[in-house]
Amino acid sequence: xxxxxxxxxxxxxxxxxxxxxxxxxxxxxxxxxxxxxxxxxxxxxxxxxxxxxxxxxxxxxxxxxxxxxxxxxxxxxxxxxxxxxxxxxxxxxxxxxxxxxxxxxxxxxxxxxxxxxxxxxxxxxxxxxxxxxxxxxxxxxxxxxxxxxxxxxxxxxxxxxxxxxxxxxxxxxxxxxxxxxxxxxxxxxxxxxxxxxxxxxxxxxxxxxxxxxxxxxxxxxxxxxxxxxxxxxxxxxxxxxxxxxxxxxxxxxxxxxxxxxxxxxxxxxxxxxxxxxxxxxxxxxxxxxxxxxxxxxxxxxxxxxxxxxxxxxxxxxxxxxxxxxxxxxxxxxxxxxxxxxxxxxxxxxxxxxxxxxxxxxxxxxxxxxxxxxxxxx
Amino acid sequence: xxxxxxxxxxxxxxxxxxxxxxxxxxxxxxxxxxxxxxxxxxxxxxxxxxxxxxxxxxxxxxxxxxxxxxxxxxxxxxxxxxxxxxxxxxxxxxxxxxxxxxxxxxxxxxxxxxxxxxxxxxxxxxxxxxxxxxxxxx
Numbered sequence: 001x002x003x004x005x006x007x008x009x010x011x012x013x014x015x016x017x018x019x020x021x022x023x024x025x026x027x028x029x030x031x032x033x034x035x036x037x038x039x040x041x042x043x044x045x046x047x048x049x050x051x052x053x054x055x056x057x058x059x060x061x062x063x064x065x066x067x068x069x070x071x072x073x074x075x076x077x078x079x080x081x082x083x084x085x086x087x088x089x090x091x092x093x094x095x096x097x098x099x100x101x102x103x104x105x106x107x108x109x110x111x112x113x114x115x116x117x118x119x120x121x122x123x124x125x126x127x128x129x130x131x132x133x134x135x136x137x138x139x140x141x142x143x144x145x146x147x148x149x150x151x152x153x154x155x156x157x158x159x160x161x162x163x164x165x166x167x168x169x170x171x172x173x174x175x176x177x178x179x180x181x182x183x184x185x186x187x188x189x190x191x192x193x194x195x196x197x198x199x200x201x202x203x204x205x206x207x208x209x210x211x212x213x214x215x216x217x218x219x220x221x222x223x224x225x226x227x228x229x230x231x232x233x234x235x236x237x238x239x240x241x242x243x244x245x246x247x248x249x250x251x252x253x254x255x256x257x258x259x260x261x262x263x264x265x266x267x268x269x270x271x272x273x274x275x276x277x278x279x280x281x282x283x284x285x286x287x288x289x290x291x292x293x294x295x296x297x298x299x300x301x302x303x304x305x306x307x308x309x310x311x312x313x314x315x316x317x318x319x320x321x322x323x324x325x326x327x328x329x330x331x332x333x334x335x336x337x338x339x340x341x342x343x344x345x346x347x348x349x350x351x352x353x354x355x356x357x358x359x360x361x362x363x364x365x366x367x368x369x370x371x372x373x374x375x376x377x
Numbered sequence: 378x379x380x381x382x383x384x385x386x387x388x389x390x391x392x393x394x395x396x397x398x399x400x401x402x403x404x405x406x407x408x409x410x411x412x413x414x415x416x417x418x419x420x421x422x423x424x425x426x427x428x429x430x431x432x433x434x435x436x437x438x439x440x441x442x443x444x445x446x447x448x449x450x451x452x453x454x455x456x457x458x459x460x461x462x463x464x465x466x467x468x469x470x471x472x473x474x475x476x477x478x479x480x481x482x483x484x485x486x487x488x489x490x491x492x493x494x495x496x497x498x499x500x501x502x503x504x505x506x507x508x509x510x511x512x513x514x515x
Contacts, residue, residue: 017434017435017464018434018437018464018465018466021434021435021436021437022437024437025388025437028386029385029386031385094411094416094417095407095408095411095417095418095419096416096417096418096419097418097419099418099419099420099421099432099436100419100420100421103421106424106425106427106428106431107425107427107428107431109431112435113432113435113436114435114436115416115418115436117386117416
Protein backbone atom coordinates (compact mmCIF):
# COMPACT_ATOMS: atom_id res chain seq x y z
CA UNK A 1 0.00 0.00 0.00
CA UNK A 2 1.31 3.43 -0.91
CA UNK A 3 2.31 5.94 1.74
CA UNK A 4 -0.58 8.20 0.78
CA UNK A 5 -3.06 5.39 1.27
CA UNK A 6 -1.49 4.50 4.59
CA UNK A 7 -2.00 8.05 5.73
CA UNK A 8 -5.56 8.05 4.42
CA UNK A 9 -6.35 4.91 6.40
CA UNK A 10 -4.77 6.36 9.52
CA UNK A 11 -6.78 9.56 9.21
CA UNK A 12 -9.99 7.65 8.54
CA UNK A 13 -9.51 5.57 11.66
CA UNK A 14 -8.75 8.76 13.57
CA UNK A 15 -12.16 10.07 12.58
CA UNK A 16 -11.33 12.67 9.94
CA UNK A 17 -14.35 13.32 7.74
CA UNK A 18 -12.30 14.33 4.77
CA UNK A 19 -10.44 11.02 4.85
CA UNK A 20 -13.69 9.04 4.93
CA UNK A 21 -15.05 11.07 2.02
CA UNK A 22 -11.87 10.54 0.06
CA UNK A 23 -11.82 6.83 0.77
CA UNK A 24 -15.36 6.44 -0.53
CA UNK A 25 -14.36 8.38 -3.66
CA UNK A 26 -11.48 5.99 -4.19
CA UNK A 27 -13.87 3.08 -3.84
CA UNK A 28 -16.30 4.63 -6.31
CA UNK A 29 -13.60 5.53 -8.79
CA UNK A 30 -11.81 2.22 -8.36
CA UNK A 31 -8.68 4.25 -8.40
CA UNK A 32 -5.35 2.43 -8.19
CA UNK A 33 -4.75 0.91 -4.78
CA UNK A 34 -8.35 1.00 -3.58
CA UNK A 35 -8.35 -2.74 -3.12
CA UNK A 36 -5.49 -2.72 -0.65
CA UNK A 37 -7.20 0.09 1.19
CA UNK A 38 -10.50 -1.77 1.47
CA UNK A 39 -8.85 -5.00 2.56
CA UNK A 40 -7.12 -3.06 5.36
CA UNK A 41 -10.51 -1.67 6.40
CA UNK A 42 -11.97 -5.10 7.08
CA UNK A 43 -10.00 -5.54 10.30
CA UNK A 44 -11.78 -2.53 11.80
CA UNK A 45 -15.36 -3.40 10.87
CA UNK A 46 -18.23 -5.32 12.40
CA UNK A 47 -19.49 -2.83 14.95
CA UNK A 48 -22.18 -1.04 12.95
CA UNK A 49 -25.80 -2.04 12.40
CA UNK A 50 -26.64 -1.76 8.72
CA UNK A 51 -30.20 -0.86 7.75
CA UNK A 52 -31.59 -0.77 4.22
CA UNK A 53 -34.51 1.43 3.27
CA UNK A 54 -36.14 0.84 -0.06
CA UNK A 55 -39.38 1.67 -1.84
CA UNK A 56 -40.76 3.22 -4.98
CA UNK A 57 -39.88 6.81 -5.98
CA UNK A 58 -41.89 9.26 -3.94
CA UNK A 59 -42.65 6.77 -1.16
CA UNK A 60 -40.85 9.05 1.28
CA UNK A 61 -37.55 7.23 1.74
CA UNK A 62 -35.30 10.25 2.09
CA UNK A 63 -37.66 11.98 4.51
CA UNK A 64 -37.89 8.83 6.60
CA UNK A 65 -34.13 8.32 6.58
CA UNK A 66 -33.74 11.92 7.71
CA UNK A 67 -36.03 11.32 10.68
CA UNK A 68 -34.34 8.02 11.52
CA UNK A 69 -30.96 9.73 11.53
CA UNK A 70 -32.31 12.51 13.72
CA UNK A 71 -33.71 10.04 16.25
CA UNK A 72 -30.49 8.03 16.37
CA UNK A 73 -28.60 11.23 16.99
CA UNK A 74 -30.91 12.12 19.87
CA UNK A 75 -29.99 8.76 21.36
CA UNK A 76 -26.34 9.65 21.03
CA UNK A 77 -25.49 7.32 18.17
CA UNK A 78 -23.54 8.35 15.09
CA UNK A 79 -25.05 7.74 11.68
CA UNK A 80 -23.81 7.15 8.15
CA UNK A 81 -26.20 7.37 5.21
CA UNK A 82 -25.54 6.09 1.71
CA UNK A 83 -28.17 7.44 -0.67
CA UNK A 84 -28.27 5.81 -4.07
CA UNK A 85 -29.86 7.40 -7.11
CA UNK A 86 -29.98 6.13 -10.65
CA UNK A 87 -27.67 7.57 -13.29
CA UNK A 88 -28.48 8.18 -16.91
CA UNK A 89 -27.61 5.20 -19.07
CA UNK A 90 -26.93 7.62 -21.93
CA UNK A 91 -24.55 10.22 -20.54
CA UNK A 92 -23.59 8.61 -17.25
CA UNK A 93 -24.65 11.83 -15.56
CA UNK A 94 -26.86 11.90 -12.51
CA UNK A 95 -28.67 14.32 -10.29
CA UNK A 96 -28.45 13.08 -6.74
CA UNK A 97 -31.25 14.80 -4.90
CA UNK A 98 -31.71 12.82 -1.69
CA UNK A 99 -29.72 15.33 0.29
CA UNK A 100 -32.40 17.97 -0.12
CA UNK A 101 -34.81 16.01 2.07
CA UNK A 102 -32.27 15.46 4.78
CA UNK A 103 -32.71 18.74 6.53
CA UNK A 104 -33.08 17.72 10.17
CA UNK A 105 -29.47 16.81 10.61
CA UNK A 106 -27.62 19.42 8.56
CA UNK A 107 -24.86 21.08 10.44
CA UNK A 108 -24.28 17.88 12.41
CA UNK A 109 -21.11 16.31 11.08
CA UNK A 110 -21.83 13.10 12.98
CA UNK A 111 -24.39 12.32 10.32
CA UNK A 112 -22.36 11.50 7.26
CA UNK A 113 -24.50 11.53 4.13
CA UNK A 114 -23.01 10.27 0.92
CA UNK A 115 -24.78 10.17 -2.44
CA UNK A 116 -23.81 7.50 -4.95
CA UNK A 117 -24.91 6.57 -8.43
CA UNK A 118 -24.58 3.51 -10.61
CA UNK A 119 -21.91 4.77 -13.03
CA UNK A 120 -23.03 2.33 -15.64
CA UNK A 121 -21.28 -0.79 -14.40
CA UNK A 122 -23.70 -3.61 -13.87
CA UNK A 123 -23.25 -5.10 -10.45
CA UNK A 124 -20.42 -2.70 -9.71
CA UNK A 125 -22.58 -0.55 -7.51
CA UNK A 126 -23.36 -3.31 -5.06
CA UNK A 127 -19.64 -3.94 -4.58
CA UNK A 128 -19.00 -0.21 -4.18
CA UNK A 129 -21.87 0.10 -1.71
CA UNK A 130 -20.64 -2.82 0.37
CA UNK A 131 -17.16 -1.29 0.43
CA UNK A 132 -18.50 2.14 1.34
CA UNK A 133 -20.41 0.55 4.23
CA UNK A 134 -17.13 -0.99 5.37
CA UNK A 135 -15.46 2.41 5.25
CA UNK A 136 -18.20 3.98 7.38
CA UNK A 137 -18.11 1.04 9.77
CA UNK A 138 -14.35 1.36 10.19
CA UNK A 139 -14.77 5.10 10.67
CA UNK A 140 -16.86 4.25 13.73
CA UNK A 141 -20.45 4.92 12.70
CA UNK A 142 -22.94 3.14 14.99
CA UNK A 143 -25.76 2.95 12.44
CA UNK A 144 -25.45 2.88 8.68
CA UNK A 145 -28.50 3.43 6.51
CA UNK A 146 -28.55 2.51 2.83
CA UNK A 147 -31.30 4.19 0.88
CA UNK A 148 -32.21 3.05 -2.60
CA UNK A 149 -35.06 2.83 -5.07
CA UNK A 150 -35.92 -0.82 -4.95
CA UNK A 151 -36.38 -1.50 -8.61
CA UNK A 152 -34.70 -4.39 -10.33
CA UNK A 153 -32.16 -7.00 -9.41
CA UNK A 154 -29.31 -4.55 -9.11
CA UNK A 155 -31.01 -2.52 -6.40
CA UNK A 156 -32.07 -5.60 -4.52
CA UNK A 157 -28.47 -6.78 -4.47
CA UNK A 158 -27.51 -3.45 -2.94
CA UNK A 159 -30.08 -3.66 -0.21
CA UNK A 160 -28.89 -7.15 0.69
CA UNK A 161 -25.78 -5.49 2.06
CA UNK A 162 -28.00 -4.49 4.98
CA UNK A 163 -28.75 -6.62 8.05
CA UNK A 164 -32.30 -5.32 8.27
CA UNK A 165 -34.37 -4.15 5.33
CA UNK A 166 -37.35 -1.83 5.64
CA UNK A 167 -39.64 -1.66 2.60
CA UNK A 168 -41.82 1.42 2.23
CA UNK A 169 -45.28 0.85 0.86
CA UNK A 170 -47.24 4.05 0.30
CA UNK A 171 -51.02 3.93 0.72
CA UNK A 172 -52.98 3.28 -2.40
CA UNK A 173 -50.16 1.51 -4.21
CA UNK A 174 -52.55 -0.82 -5.94
CA UNK A 175 -54.60 -3.81 -4.88
CA UNK A 176 -53.20 -6.95 -3.35
CA UNK A 177 -52.33 -8.44 -6.71
CA UNK A 178 -50.08 -5.47 -7.33
CA UNK A 179 -48.22 -6.08 -4.09
CA UNK A 180 -47.85 -9.76 -4.87
CA UNK A 181 -46.34 -8.88 -8.18
CA UNK A 182 -43.62 -6.65 -6.89
CA UNK A 183 -40.51 -8.70 -6.14
CA UNK A 184 -39.46 -6.01 -3.73
CA UNK A 185 -41.74 -7.34 -1.01
CA UNK A 186 -39.70 -10.50 -0.75
CA UNK A 187 -36.76 -8.71 0.78
CA UNK A 188 -38.68 -6.95 3.56
CA UNK A 189 -37.82 -7.58 7.20
CA UNK A 190 -40.10 -4.74 8.23
CA UNK A 191 -42.90 -3.18 6.23
CA UNK A 192 -43.36 0.55 6.57
CA UNK A 193 -46.64 2.09 5.50
CA UNK A 194 -45.47 5.66 5.20
CA UNK A 195 -47.81 8.64 4.70
CA UNK A 196 -50.17 6.78 7.03
CA UNK A 197 -52.31 9.89 7.43
CA UNK A 198 -53.44 9.58 3.84
CA UNK A 199 -56.66 7.86 2.83
CA UNK A 200 -56.22 4.21 1.99
CA UNK A 201 -53.51 3.57 4.58
CA UNK A 202 -55.72 1.18 6.57
CA UNK A 203 -56.45 -0.80 3.47
CA UNK A 204 -52.79 -1.06 2.55
CA UNK A 205 -51.96 -2.30 6.06
CA UNK A 206 -54.78 -4.84 5.82
CA UNK A 207 -53.60 -6.09 2.47
CA UNK A 208 -50.04 -6.48 3.67
CA UNK A 209 -51.28 -8.36 6.72
CA UNK A 210 -53.28 -10.70 4.52
CA UNK A 211 -50.22 -11.34 2.42
CA UNK A 212 -48.12 -12.18 5.44
CA UNK A 213 -50.88 -14.40 6.86
CA UNK A 214 -51.20 -16.21 3.57
CA UNK A 215 -47.56 -17.02 3.73
CA UNK A 216 -47.92 -18.18 7.31
CA UNK A 217 -50.53 -20.74 6.29
CA UNK A 218 -48.23 -21.91 3.57
CA UNK A 219 -50.99 -20.99 1.13
CA UNK A 220 -48.96 -19.56 -1.65
CA UNK A 221 -45.57 -19.14 -0.08
CA UNK A 222 -45.23 -22.88 0.05
CA UNK A 223 -45.37 -25.39 -2.72
CA UNK A 224 -47.62 -23.57 -5.13
CA UNK A 225 -44.68 -22.58 -7.21
CA UNK A 226 -45.12 -18.83 -7.32
CA UNK A 227 -41.66 -18.29 -6.02
CA UNK A 228 -39.94 -20.30 -8.68
CA UNK A 229 -37.01 -22.46 -7.65
CA UNK A 230 -37.08 -21.22 -4.07
CA UNK A 231 -40.56 -22.51 -3.55
CA UNK A 232 -39.47 -26.10 -3.11
CA UNK A 233 -37.20 -25.01 -0.32
CA UNK A 234 -39.98 -23.24 1.45
CA UNK A 235 -42.33 -26.12 1.01
CA UNK A 236 -40.17 -28.31 3.15
CA UNK A 237 -40.68 -25.97 6.05
CA UNK A 238 -43.45 -26.19 8.54
CA UNK A 239 -46.48 -24.01 8.19
CA UNK A 240 -45.39 -21.66 10.95
CA UNK A 241 -42.66 -20.21 8.83
CA UNK A 242 -44.09 -16.74 8.82
CA UNK A 243 -41.52 -15.15 6.65
CA UNK A 244 -42.25 -17.32 3.66
CA UNK A 245 -44.39 -14.69 2.08
CA UNK A 246 -41.81 -12.00 2.56
CA UNK A 247 -39.12 -14.37 1.47
CA UNK A 248 -36.79 -12.36 3.66
CA UNK A 249 -35.69 -15.52 5.33
CA UNK A 250 -35.09 -17.42 2.16
CA UNK A 251 -31.42 -17.35 3.00
CA UNK A 252 -31.93 -18.99 6.32
CA UNK A 253 -34.28 -21.54 4.87
CA UNK A 254 -31.38 -22.94 2.90
CA UNK A 255 -29.33 -23.19 6.01
CA UNK A 256 -32.04 -24.73 8.14
CA UNK A 257 -31.40 -22.27 10.91
CA UNK A 258 -34.97 -21.34 11.65
CA UNK A 259 -37.63 -23.49 13.11
CA UNK A 260 -41.31 -22.64 13.16
CA UNK A 261 -41.39 -20.66 16.38
CA UNK A 262 -38.25 -18.64 15.99
CA UNK A 263 -38.70 -17.49 12.42
CA UNK A 264 -39.25 -13.86 11.65
CA UNK A 265 -42.66 -12.45 10.80
CA UNK A 266 -42.26 -9.06 9.12
CA UNK A 267 -44.12 -6.50 11.23
CA UNK A 268 -46.00 -3.59 9.67
CA UNK A 269 -45.31 -0.12 11.03
CA UNK A 270 -47.33 2.96 10.14
CA UNK A 271 -45.36 6.18 9.90
CA UNK A 272 -45.84 9.79 8.89
CA UNK A 273 -42.24 10.70 8.17
CA UNK A 274 -42.91 14.39 7.58
CA UNK A 275 -44.31 14.72 11.12
CA UNK A 276 -41.97 12.19 12.70
CA UNK A 277 -44.83 9.90 13.74
CA UNK A 278 -44.16 6.20 14.22
CA UNK A 279 -40.38 6.62 14.05
CA UNK A 280 -39.76 5.29 17.57
CA UNK A 281 -41.89 2.26 16.87
CA UNK A 282 -40.03 1.63 13.63
CA UNK A 283 -36.69 1.85 15.39
CA UNK A 284 -37.80 -0.59 18.03
CA UNK A 285 -38.89 -3.05 15.31
CA UNK A 286 -35.47 -2.67 13.70
CA UNK A 287 -33.89 -3.38 17.09
CA UNK A 288 -36.12 -6.43 17.58
CA UNK A 289 -35.09 -7.78 14.22
CA UNK A 290 -31.46 -7.20 15.09
CA UNK A 291 -31.89 -9.19 18.30
CA UNK A 292 -33.66 -11.92 16.38
CA UNK A 293 -30.80 -12.12 13.89
CA UNK A 294 -28.29 -12.49 16.67
CA UNK A 295 -30.25 -15.05 18.66
CA UNK A 296 -31.31 -17.23 15.76
CA UNK A 297 -27.80 -17.37 14.37
CA UNK A 298 -29.10 -15.94 11.14
CA UNK A 299 -26.70 -13.05 11.29
CA UNK A 300 -23.72 -15.30 10.88
CA UNK A 301 -25.41 -17.13 8.05
CA UNK A 302 -26.35 -13.88 6.29
CA UNK A 303 -22.85 -12.55 6.66
CA UNK A 304 -21.42 -15.74 5.23
CA UNK A 305 -23.70 -15.54 2.23
CA UNK A 306 -22.91 -11.91 1.73
CA UNK A 307 -19.18 -12.49 1.75
CA UNK A 308 -19.57 -15.45 -0.59
CA UNK A 309 -21.41 -13.19 -2.99
CA UNK A 310 -18.77 -10.48 -2.64
CA UNK A 311 -16.02 -12.95 -3.45
CA UNK A 312 -17.91 -14.16 -6.49
CA UNK A 313 -18.62 -10.64 -7.74
CA UNK A 314 -15.00 -9.61 -7.34
CA UNK A 315 -13.76 -12.67 -9.16
CA UNK A 316 -16.25 -12.15 -11.94
CA UNK A 317 -15.14 -8.58 -12.42
CA UNK A 318 -11.48 -9.56 -12.44
CA UNK A 319 -11.98 -12.38 -14.89
CA UNK A 320 -14.04 -10.06 -17.10
CA UNK A 321 -11.20 -7.60 -17.21
CA UNK A 322 -8.73 -10.35 -18.10
CA UNK A 323 -10.99 -11.56 -20.87
CA UNK A 324 -11.34 -8.03 -22.16
CA UNK A 325 -7.59 -8.02 -22.71
CA UNK A 326 -7.76 -11.36 -24.43
CA UNK A 327 -10.46 -9.93 -26.67
CA UNK A 328 -8.19 -7.05 -27.61
CA UNK A 329 -5.37 -9.46 -28.45
CA UNK A 330 -7.73 -11.35 -30.74
CA UNK A 331 -8.31 -8.22 -32.79
CA UNK A 332 -11.03 -6.50 -30.82
CA UNK A 333 -14.65 -7.32 -30.42
CA UNK A 334 -15.73 -5.25 -33.41
CA UNK A 335 -13.68 -7.22 -35.93
CA UNK A 336 -15.04 -10.44 -34.46
CA UNK A 337 -18.58 -9.14 -34.54
CA UNK A 338 -18.12 -8.21 -38.15
CA UNK A 339 -16.96 -11.72 -38.94
CA UNK A 340 -20.22 -13.00 -37.46
CA UNK A 341 -22.20 -10.46 -39.44
CA UNK A 342 -20.65 -11.53 -42.74
CA UNK A 343 -21.39 -15.15 -41.93
CA UNK A 344 -17.77 -16.35 -41.59
CA UNK A 345 -18.27 -17.64 -38.08
CA UNK A 346 -20.65 -17.50 -35.12
CA UNK A 347 -20.44 -16.16 -31.54
CA UNK A 348 -20.19 -19.63 -29.97
CA UNK A 349 -17.17 -20.61 -32.05
CA UNK A 350 -15.45 -17.34 -31.23
CA UNK A 351 -16.11 -17.73 -27.50
CA UNK A 352 -14.80 -21.30 -27.58
CA UNK A 353 -11.68 -20.29 -29.51
CA UNK A 354 -10.93 -17.44 -27.17
CA UNK A 355 -11.40 -19.51 -24.05
CA UNK A 356 -9.52 -22.58 -25.21
CA UNK A 357 -6.05 -21.40 -24.15
CA UNK A 358 -7.46 -20.20 -20.85
CA UNK A 359 -9.01 -23.59 -20.21
CA UNK A 360 -5.73 -25.28 -21.08
CA UNK A 361 -3.98 -23.07 -18.55
CA UNK A 362 -6.48 -24.04 -15.89
CA UNK A 363 -6.08 -27.71 -16.73
CA UNK A 364 -2.33 -27.27 -16.34
CA UNK A 365 -2.83 -25.70 -12.93
CA UNK A 366 -5.03 -28.55 -11.80
CA UNK A 367 -2.53 -31.28 -12.70
CA UNK A 368 0.20 -29.37 -10.92
CA UNK A 369 -1.85 -28.91 -7.79
CA UNK A 370 -3.31 -32.37 -7.50
CA UNK A 371 -0.54 -34.05 -5.51
CA UNK A 372 -0.52 -31.36 -2.83
CA UNK A 373 -4.25 -30.92 -2.46
CA UNK A 374 -4.95 -34.62 -2.30
CA UNK A 375 -2.52 -35.07 0.55
CA UNK A 376 -4.19 -32.21 2.42
CA UNK A 377 -7.69 -33.44 2.04
CA UNK B 378 -3.45 -4.12 -11.70
CA UNK B 379 -4.92 -4.37 -15.11
CA UNK B 380 -8.20 -5.73 -13.88
CA UNK B 381 -9.03 -2.55 -12.02
CA UNK B 382 -11.39 -0.69 -14.24
CA UNK B 383 -11.35 2.96 -13.44
CA UNK B 384 -14.73 4.57 -13.46
CA UNK B 385 -14.16 8.20 -12.63
CA UNK B 386 -16.77 10.82 -12.86
CA UNK B 387 -16.67 14.53 -12.10
CA UNK B 388 -18.71 15.20 -8.97
CA UNK B 389 -20.33 18.60 -8.51
CA UNK B 390 -22.33 20.21 -5.76
CA UNK B 391 -24.71 22.88 -6.99
CA UNK B 392 -25.71 24.97 -4.02
CA UNK B 393 -28.05 27.80 -3.16
CA UNK B 394 -26.92 29.72 -0.12
CA UNK B 395 -28.57 32.33 2.05
CA UNK B 396 -31.93 34.00 1.73
CA UNK B 397 -32.36 33.66 -1.99
CA UNK B 398 -35.23 31.76 -3.50
CA UNK B 399 -34.31 32.05 -7.14
CA UNK B 400 -33.19 28.61 -8.20
CA UNK B 401 -34.00 28.49 -11.90
CA UNK B 402 -30.37 29.13 -12.81
CA UNK B 403 -29.15 26.44 -10.40
CA UNK B 404 -31.62 23.97 -11.91
CA UNK B 405 -30.49 24.74 -15.44
CA UNK B 406 -26.84 24.26 -14.43
CA UNK B 407 -27.60 21.04 -12.53
CA UNK B 408 -29.33 19.63 -15.56
CA UNK B 409 -26.62 20.76 -17.98
CA UNK B 410 -23.96 19.17 -15.78
CA UNK B 411 -25.93 15.96 -15.64
CA UNK B 412 -26.23 15.89 -19.41
CA UNK B 413 -22.50 16.49 -19.65
CA UNK B 414 -22.02 13.24 -17.73
CA UNK B 415 -21.20 14.71 -14.33
CA UNK B 416 -22.65 13.54 -11.05
CA UNK B 417 -24.56 16.43 -9.61
CA UNK B 418 -25.66 16.86 -6.03
CA UNK B 419 -28.16 19.64 -5.54
CA UNK B 420 -28.29 21.26 -2.12
CA UNK B 421 -31.79 22.67 -2.20
CA UNK B 422 -32.74 26.23 -1.28
CA UNK B 423 -31.78 28.47 1.64
CA UNK B 424 -28.68 26.65 2.86
CA UNK B 425 -26.35 28.10 5.45
CA UNK B 426 -22.63 28.26 4.57
CA UNK B 427 -21.94 25.48 7.13
CA UNK B 428 -24.43 23.20 5.45
CA UNK B 429 -22.86 23.76 2.05
CA UNK B 430 -19.43 23.01 3.49
CA UNK B 431 -20.73 19.85 5.16
CA UNK B 432 -22.21 18.60 1.90
CA UNK B 433 -19.10 19.48 -0.12
CA UNK B 434 -16.81 17.66 2.33
CA UNK B 435 -18.95 14.56 2.80
CA UNK B 436 -19.70 14.15 -0.87
CA UNK B 437 -16.03 14.80 -1.71
CA UNK B 438 -16.98 16.89 -4.73
CA UNK B 439 -14.50 18.07 -7.33
CA UNK B 440 -16.54 21.15 -8.11
CA UNK B 441 -18.59 23.39 -5.84
CA UNK B 442 -20.94 25.74 -7.64
CA UNK B 443 -22.43 28.49 -5.51
CA UNK B 444 -25.42 30.33 -6.90
CA UNK B 445 -26.11 33.69 -5.30
CA UNK B 446 -28.60 36.23 -6.56
CA UNK B 447 -29.25 38.00 -3.28
CA UNK B 448 -26.20 40.25 -3.24
CA UNK B 449 -24.81 38.71 -0.07
CA UNK B 450 -21.85 37.10 -1.82
CA UNK B 451 -19.25 39.17 0.05
CA UNK B 452 -20.47 37.69 3.32
CA UNK B 453 -21.42 34.16 2.32
CA UNK B 454 -18.61 33.11 -0.01
CA UNK B 455 -15.77 33.82 2.47
CA UNK B 456 -17.63 31.80 5.12
CA UNK B 457 -17.82 28.84 2.77
CA UNK B 458 -14.15 29.16 1.81
CA UNK B 459 -13.13 29.25 5.49
CA UNK B 460 -15.23 26.17 6.16
CA UNK B 461 -13.60 24.28 3.29
CA UNK B 462 -10.19 25.22 4.62
CA UNK B 463 -11.09 23.94 8.06
CA UNK B 464 -11.66 20.45 6.61
CA UNK B 465 -8.65 20.64 4.31
CA UNK B 466 -10.83 20.70 1.24
CA UNK B 467 -10.12 24.19 -0.06
CA UNK B 468 -7.09 23.44 -2.19
CA UNK B 469 -8.51 20.71 -4.36
CA UNK B 470 -12.08 21.87 -4.78
CA UNK B 471 -12.89 23.98 -7.83
CA UNK B 472 -15.17 26.71 -6.52
CA UNK B 473 -17.40 28.54 -9.00
CA UNK B 474 -19.79 31.36 -8.29
CA UNK B 475 -22.80 32.06 -10.45
CA UNK B 476 -25.19 34.96 -10.23
CA UNK B 477 -25.26 38.70 -10.27
CA UNK B 478 -21.84 39.72 -8.99
CA UNK B 479 -20.79 43.35 -9.63
CA UNK B 480 -17.41 43.76 -11.32
CA UNK B 481 -15.90 45.59 -8.36
CA UNK B 482 -16.63 42.60 -6.06
CA UNK B 483 -14.95 40.03 -8.28
CA UNK B 484 -11.26 40.51 -7.34
CA UNK B 485 -12.04 40.03 -3.65
CA UNK B 486 -13.89 36.78 -4.33
CA UNK B 487 -11.09 35.54 -6.54
CA UNK B 488 -8.63 36.33 -3.76
CA UNK B 489 -10.72 34.15 -1.49
CA UNK B 490 -10.06 31.25 -3.84
CA UNK B 491 -13.02 31.31 -6.24
CA UNK B 492 -11.80 29.94 -9.56
CA UNK B 493 -14.36 31.58 -11.82
CA UNK B 494 -17.42 33.77 -11.68
CA UNK B 495 -20.16 33.29 -14.22
CA UNK B 496 -22.55 36.17 -14.60
CA UNK B 497 -25.81 36.48 -16.51
CA UNK B 498 -25.50 35.56 -20.19
CA UNK B 499 -22.81 32.93 -19.73
CA UNK B 500 -23.43 30.03 -22.08
CA UNK B 501 -23.90 26.51 -20.76
CA UNK B 502 -21.06 25.26 -22.98
CA UNK B 503 -18.65 27.75 -21.52
CA UNK B 504 -19.41 26.59 -17.98
CA UNK B 505 -19.24 22.90 -18.82
CA UNK B 506 -15.96 23.33 -20.72
CA UNK B 507 -14.47 25.27 -17.85
CA UNK B 508 -15.33 22.47 -15.44
CA UNK B 509 -13.94 19.80 -17.77
CA UNK B 510 -10.65 21.66 -18.16
CA UNK B 511 -10.21 22.74 -14.58
CA UNK B 512 -11.69 19.97 -12.45
CA UNK B 513 -8.91 19.01 -10.05
CA UNK B 514 -6.90 15.89 -10.79
CA UNK B 515 -6.62 13.86 -7.64
